[in-house]
Amino acid sequence: MNPIRKRRVFSILFVLLFSVSGISLILYSLNSNLDYFFTPTELKDRNIPSEKRIKVGGMVLSGSVERASSKISFIITDYENSVKVVYEGIVPDLFKEDSGVVVLGVLRNKTIYAEEVLAKHDENYMPPNIEMNNDN
């Protein structure tokens, strides 16, 4: 390779190295602030002031869903810790026990009063008959 091209290669590598390290430092310092939601364990470990709007995500604990007219309450768990959620409104069609959920709301007396409930879909795609076979 001739010296001019060699110099160009080095300057490209140099620019890449600098921008990669810059971006990594930014991402590293933002760290968990880029998380879309807290897990119940993170919620327990951090002192979150009440009345602050937060997002909490995890799985809906099976058998925890209680409905009374338009009110619904359930428990979000990450299988280590869990937190109770109270919500008034319509939940997405994909909301069900043992599947992913993300709620936005305020924490008051260890209960989340949610304004918004979103279903989180996982990466599994399969036809219904296969799931039935797995259950049997």
Add this chain to the structure above:
Amino acid sequence: MIKKFIHQFASPKTYLYQVDRFYSYIFLFSIITYIISITWGLLYTPEDFVQGNSYRIIYLHVPASFLSQSLYIAMAISSVTYLIWRVKLAAYLVIAIAPIGAMTTFIALISGSIWGIPTWGTWWQWDARITSTLILFIMYLGLISLHNSFSNHEKADKLLSWLVIVGAINIPIIKKSVDWWSTLHQSASITLTDKPSIDPVMLYPLIGSITGFFGLVICLVLLSSKYQIFIREKNKSWVKDYV
């Protein structure tokens, strides 16, 4: 010999004639693959066990998202080629790919939003995957308008190539966003290392639709690069002969 081959191919004239030679075959292959896979995916695969019929949007969303990132990588490779070897064709390719990349990113964002309404219960959330894809879309638009704002083509090419290389950092961030942070968007169903978490009956039409879409987008890139060659080399005698 390789060097000679590359030199020949890198001349816009040879490239143009080679594109014309292969274009119709690529187009025919991809359109047939795409139509078969889409029909198969939309009509002949079973419903998903939780999402029902709404999952079928993956036959558009996944190819578009895949291409939006692949096209950026192609732009970055062309940029490096241009900056090191000053191959003019590589510079034409960078600016030829940009609008098509913007288009596929747009399709990915829109189809994801449409899927989000029945699945998540929202069409937009600022999670890491969605936001980084939006940044990719804005980057494509920014690169295009930057290139257009110069009257000196060579200056524009150089600046564009440098920016494309710097912006390439966003690609691994998009790819890994679902693993590094907790996101509303699910993690990848198809990976190189693990067994796909999508059932084979749904996977085969998906692979077909990715292949078909890929080919159709390649065709667009070929046309768009032809257009760039015409604009940039319009004073050359061979272009006049060709037209």
